[in-house]
Amino acid sequence: MYALQFSPRTAIVEDAVVVEVEASTRLFGGRRALRDRIVAEVPEFGVGNVAWAPNSLAAVAFARAGRENGIRGPLTSALDALPMDTLVAVRPHLTTLSQLGCKTLGDMRALPRGGISRRFDKQLLTALDQAYGLRPEAHEWVDAPQTFRMRLELMSRVDNAPALLFGARRLLMQLCGWLAARHAGTTAFVLRWMHDAMRPRGSDAGGELTVRTAAPMRDVDHLSRLLAENLAKVELQAPAGDIELEALDVHSLEENSKSLLPDAAHQGESLTLVLERIAARLGPQKVLRPVVVEDHRLEWQTHWQPAPEALPKKRVRRSRFPQPSFILAKPLRLAMRGDKPMYQGVLQMLTGPHRIEGGWWHRVREGDDESTAVVVRDYWVAQSPHCGVLWIFHEHLGRDQTAWYLHGAFA
Numbered sequence: 001m002y003a004l005q006f007s008p009r010t011a012i013v014e015d016a017v018v019v020e021v022e023a024s025t026r027l028f029g030g031r032r033a034l035r036d037r038i039v040a041e042v043p044e045f046g047v048g049n050v051a052w053a054p055n056s057l058a059a060v061a062f063a064r065a066g067r068e069n070g071i072r073g074p075l076t077s078a079l080d081a082l083p084m085d086t087l088v089a090v091r092p093h094l095t096t097l098s099q100l101g102c103k104t105l106g107d108m109r110a111l112p113r114g115g116i117s118r119r120f121d122k123q124l125l126t127a128l129d130q131a132y133g134l135r136p137e138a139h140e141w142v143d144a145p146q147t148f149r150m151r152l153e154l155m156s157r158v159d160n161a162p163a164l165l166f167g168a169r170r171l172l173m174q175l176c177g178w179l180a181a182r183h184a185g186t187t188a189f190v191l192r193w194m195h196d197a198m199r200p201r202g203s204d205a206g207g208e209l210t211v212r213t214a215a216p217m218r219d220v221d222h223l224s225r226l227l228a229e230n231l232a233k234v235e236l237q238a239p240a241g242d243i244e245l246e247a248l249d250v251h252s253l254e255e256n257s258k259s260l261l262p263d264a265a266h267q268g269e270s271l272t273l274v275l276e277r278i279a280a281r282l283g284p285q286k287v288l289r290p291v292v293v294e295d296h297r298l299e300w301q302t303h304w305q306p307a308p309e310a311l312p313k314k315r316v317r318r319s320r321f322p323q324p325s326f327i328l329a330k331p332l333r334l335a336m337r338g339d340k341p342m343y344q345g346v347l348q349m350l351t352g353p354h355r356i357e358g359g360w361w362h363r364v365r366e367g368d369d370e371s372t373a374v375v376v377r378d379y380w381v382a383q384s385p386h387c388g389v390l391w392i393f394h395e396h397l398g399r400d401q402t403a404w405y406l407h408g409a410f411a
Contacts, residue, residue, distance in 0.1 A: 001144075001148075001150070001174035001175070001177045001178045002041075002042075002045065002173050002174045002176075002177035003017050003019045003177060004142065004144055004177050004178060004180065004181035005176065005177040005178075005179075005180030005181055006019055006021055006024055006028065006034070006038075007019050007020055007021050007023065007024045008141065008144075008181060009139070009141055010141060010142045011056070011139035011140060011141055011142060012142065013056050013057070013060055013139070014060060014088050016059075016060045016063060018056040018059060018060065018139070020056075021034060031052075035050075035052070038050060041173065044169065044170050044173060045170060045173075049063040049064070049066055049068070050063060050068060051063035051067060051068050051069075051070055052068065052069055052070055052071050053070030053071060053075070054070070054071060054075055054133055055130065055131065055133055055137055056137055056139065057087065057127060057130050057131040057137065058070055058075060058079060058131045058132075058133070060086075061079065061082055061086035061087055061105075061131060062078075062082070062086075064085075064086040065082045065083060065086050067082075075132065075133060076132060079105050079106070079131060079132060080104060080105055080106025080109065081104060081105075081106065082104060082105050083103070083104060083105075084097060084102060084103065084104060084105055084107075084108055086105070087105065087127050087128070087131060088127070089123045089124050089126070089127035089128075090105075090108065090124060090127070090128075092121075093120050093124060096119075096120075105128070105131075108128070109128060109132070113125065144178055144181040144182055145178075147246075147247070148174075148175055148178045148179075148245075148246065148247040148250075149244065149245070149246040149247075150171050150174060150175075150244065150245055151242060151243070151244040152167050152170060152171055152242065152243050152244070152245075153241065153242050154167050154240065154241055154242060154243065155167075157196055157239040157240065157241055158193075158236070158239060158240045158241075159236065159239050160235075160236060161231045161232070161234035161235065161236050162228065162231050162232055164191070164193060164231060164240065164243055165224065165227060165228050165231055167243050168191055168224075168227060168231075168243055168245065169220070169224050171191075171243070171244075171245035172220050172223050172224055172227070172245065173220050175189065175218075175220075175223075175245060175247060176218045176219070176220045176223070178247075179218040179247070179250070179253070180218060182250070183252060183253060184216065184218070184250050184251060184252050184253050185215070185216025185217045185218045185250070185251060185252075185253035186213070186216060186217060186218065186247045186248070186249060186250050186251075187212060187213050187214075187215065187216055187217070187249040187250075187251060187310060188210060188211065188212045188213070188247075188248040188249040189210070189211055189223070189245060189246065189247050189248055190208050190209065190210045190211075190245070190246050190248055191208065191209050191211070191227065191231075191243060191244070191245055192206060192207070192208040192243065192244040192245075192246070193206050193207055193208070193236070193240040193242070193243045193244075194206040194240060194241060194242040194243070194244070195207075195236075195237065195238040195239065195240055195241070196238060196239045196240065196241045197241075199237070199238030199239070203237040203238040204237055206240070207234070207236070207237070209227075209230055209231065209234060210248070211223070211226050211227055211230055211280075212308050212309070213226070213276055213308060214272050214275075214276060214307065214308050214309065214310055214311070215272060215310070216250075216251040216252070216253045218253065219273075222273050222276075222277075225277055225280075226276060226277065226280050229277060229280030229281045230280055232281075272307075275287055275289070275307040275308070276307065276308050278307075279306060279307050279308050280308070284306035284307075284308055284309075285306060287306065287307040287308075288304040288305060288306060288307060289304070289305060289306075289307045290302050290303070290304060291303045291304070291305050291311060291312060292316045293312075293316065294316055294317070295358070296319075296356050296357075296358050297356060297358060297359055297373070297375055298323060298324075298327055298407075298408070299327060300359070300362070300373065301316075321354045321379070322351065322381050322391075322410070323391075323408075324390075324391040324407070324408030324409055324410050325408070325409065325410050325411035326408060326409060326411075327391070327407055327408035328406065328407060328408060331393070331405035331406065331407045332405060332406040332407075333403055333404070333405055334347075334392065334403075334404040334405060334406055336404065341382070341392060341404035343384050343387060343390060343392075343406055344384055344385065344386040344387050345384055345385035345386055346385075347382040347383065347384055347390065347392065348382060348383040349380050349381075349382050350380075350381045350382060350383055350389070351380065351381045352378065352379060352380030352381060353378035353379065353380055353394070354378070354379045354380075355376075355377070355378055355379075356375060356376075356377050356379060356393075357375065357376045357377075358374070358375065359373045359374040359375050360374045362374070376395070376396070377393040377394065377395050378393060378394045378395075379391065379392070379393045379407075380392050380393065380394070381410075387409070388409065388410065389409065389410040390406055390408070390409050390410070391406075391407050391408035391409065391410065392404055392405060392406050392407060393405055393407055
């Protein structure tokens with residue numbers, strides 16, 4: 001799974017994973033940058049050696065010999081110096097070939113081909129020719145599955161939840177490789193752990209932890225940090241022996257094109273990633289963001305939701321009537337001069353009325369009391385001699401009584 005992020009042409013060859021990366025090197029910053037990244041990351045999977053060569057069998061042979069670079073010089077001379085057992089097809093015949101004086105692939109290649117074909121199976125010559133690039137290879141490429149769900153047996157029993165991150169990061173790297181192959185990101189994944197069979201009586205068989213992000217994500221470092229913050233608040237009922245990672249919500253991810261010049265605006269960490277980490281540490285209800293919802297009542301148009309939650313996809317329609325730059329937390333009742341409202345002078349009506357009526361469904365609790373937040377108001381835009389343009393409304397109080405209120409102001 002991990003290797004699929006570098007190329008869809010990934011295959012299993014004997015005991016190795018081979019990836020055809022020539023077409024992808026530029027995408028990852030060149031051969032050197034790709035090499036440095038792979039060499040830095042694969043030890044987390046227990047990989048011992050990494051090698052590069054013009055074909056897969058040669059690369060596997062170089063890796064077994066502990067030689068990384070198989071493309072620096074001529075392939076023939078480089079392979080000739082390798083021990084014979086670096087090719088699996090040679091191993092059944094090592095004793096016979098050693099008796100013939102062969103120690104390296106070069107020694108074996110110097111033998112007459114006719115004699116080799118008569119005395120040994122055809123797989124030997126086929127593998128030799130493919131390694132030296134004299135015969136084409138055919139691979140069955142690995143297809144990325146439609147869903148991601150992988151399990152890992154831990155090297156030892158884990159007694160505390162934060163220690164699960166060591167094994168979980170290995171699964172996260174495979175998850176991100178799978179997502180990259182599908183040009184996608186995840187907004188939710190779940191980590192499950194299975195308790196040891198010798199767990200105390202009364203303990204559950206295991207537990208799980210769901211992690212969510214505000215936007216599709218496949219950055220393994222960010223996902224690892226989010227998981228670490230959440231695991232820090234979990235207490236295991238019993239030692240865990242196995243873990244499982246599953247991607248819950250997967251969405252297509254827009255790829256960013258590389259720029260010729262460095263972009264300073266994208267060098268720092270995005271606000272979304274920072275908020276997600278803070279929310280994971282403090283709790284989702286401690287970090288909130290404003291979201292505009294459909295409501296004619298301006299004071300109820302802003303809804304606060306946990307920052308990690310995804311924003312609504314539906315856009316709120318803009319009102320065709322003027323709306324103030326800010327509103328008062330509680331409308332202020334205005335004094336009157338005759339039938340004209342006042343606020344640091346008599347107000348001059350500019351536009352209106354604009355009737356807003358609604359909220360009969362909205363129940364609001366204040367302490368032990370519950371009421372309906374229904375409004376029936378006529379809004380006006382008015383000019384104050386000393387305070388600029390204001391947003392006021394006229395409301396019926398019952399029994400033929402009315403009142404004017406200041407609700408907001410325009411910048």
